[in-house]
Amino acid sequence: MTQNTVHVLDHGFVQYVEHMGSDLTVVNAARVSFNKESDWDGEQHWTGEVYGKKLSDRDGKLIKYLATHNHWTPFAHPQITLRIKAPISIRTQFFKHKQGFVENEVSRRYVIDTPDCYTPQWRSAPTGGAKQGSEGFVPEGFDKEMLTRDYTEAVTLCINRYESLIANGIAPEQARFVLPQGVYTEWWWTGSLAAYARVFKQRTDPHAQWEIREYAGAIGKIVEPLFPQSWLALTT
Numbered sequence: 001m002t003q004n005t006v007h008v009l010d011h012g013f014v015q016y017v018e019h020m021g022s023d024l025t026v027v028n029a030a031r032v033s034f035n036k037e038s039d040w041d042g043e044q045h046w047t048g049e050v051y052g053k054k055l056s057d058r059d060g061k062l063i064k065y066l067a068t069h070n071h072w073t074p075f076a077h078p079q080i081t082l083r084i085k086a087p088i089s090i091r092t093q094f095f096k097h098k099q100g101f102v103e104n105e106v107s108r109r110y111v112i113d114t115p116d117c118y119t120p121q122w123r124s125a126p127t128g129g130a131k132q133g134s135e136g137f138v139p140e141g142f143d144k145e146m147l148t149r150d151y152t153e154a155v156t157l158c159i160n161r162y163e164s165l166i167a168n169g170i171a172p173e174q175a176r177f178v179l180p181q182g183v184y185t186e187w188w189w190t191g192s193l194a195a196y197a198r199v200f201k202q203r204t205d206p207h208a209q210w211e212i213r214e215y216a217g218a219i220g221k222i223v224e225p226l227f228p229q230s231w232l233a234l235t236t
Contacts, residue, residue, distance in 0.1 A: 003225075006218035009211060011116040011184055012085045014218040021078030021193070023229045027059045029074035030066055060229055067233035075194035075230060076100060080223055082189050086215060087118040089181040093203075093212050100195025105187035108176040112166050116184040117155045122147055123210065133207065155180045196223050197234035 005015045027038050041056035055063070066074055086094065095103060108115075122144055124135035138144060158180045165175035191199075196219060202208065203216035224231040 003221055006221050008086070008214050008218050010119055012087070012118070012215070013083075014215060014222060015083040015085075016222050017081040017083055017188065019078065019080045019226050021227075022053070023055055023063065023227050024053070024059070025078050026066070026074045026193070026227070026230050027055065027062055029077045030062060030071070055229060063229050064233045067230070072194045075197065075234060076192040078193040078227060078230075079190060080193065080196055080226065082219065082222065083186060084189055084215070085184055085186045087182050087211070088179075088185055090209070090211050090215065091185050091187065093209065094189070094199075094215075097191075097195065097199050097202075100198075101189060101191040103187045103189050106185055108179075109173040112172050112175075114159060114163065115179065117159065117180065118182040118184065118211075119148060119152065120182075120211075133209070155182055159183075193223070193227055193230060194234070197231065200235055 003016070005013050007013050024038065024040060031037055038056065038059050040053040041059070042054045065071075084091075084094070091105070122138045122142065124138055126133045127135060138147075158178050161178050162175050165178065166172060200216050200220050200223075203212050204220070205213075208216070220231070220235070
């Protein structure tokens with residue numbers, strides 16, 4: 001069974017909404033080229049429990065072949081819809097993935113509730129002339145409590161100003177300009193299995209920002225049980 005919700009960071013999550021298709025969908029999307037069709041071959045077991053319907057060995061080999069040789073179109077037929085809650089700056093990284101995705105986001109033109117805000121686990125600035133990224137989590141000697149206190153004061157001020165603008169009759173579509181990048185937003189994200197696998201591989205790479213790596217891992221926990229053989233072939 002797939003996990004319904006995986007919690008990420010302090011207030012974020014990746015949540016399963018629905019999906020269409022299965023490993024068999026991938027197989028039959030490929031086999032239609034020869035006007036052929038496969039069916040399930042019993043049940044697959046995983047960690048002692050029934051995990052789902054099982055493909056024949058022949059169809060399992062076909063999935064591996066398709067992934068290995070980058071025949072990606074059969075993997076584009078299954079679709080997955082997730083609801084994701086993430087800081088605005090992380091959402092921006094997600095939305096860079098355009099091919100195979102569509103998104104609909106909570107709009108602060110209409111929603112005026114008090115937003116959650118991410119409190120980071122602090123990391124050191126990059127070294128060696130790097131212009132992006134970060135080093136590891138800050139070592140002993142950093143006053144993390146002071147950093148968090150200053151950060152919290154700043155974002156709280158912004159959120160208070162946002163609420164003040166709303167209370168004084170300013171349009172929500174303008175009041176939102178004062179909100180910081182750490183504020184959480186939510187969206188529905190629908191994409192193909194091929195697209196989600198591409199996101200997973202790119203965003204679990206060690207060079208990706210730590211926060212989005214956490215989200216990519218959560219996506220994997222939800223999608224992998226839905227398409228176990230295809231996911232394994234696409235992401236390893």
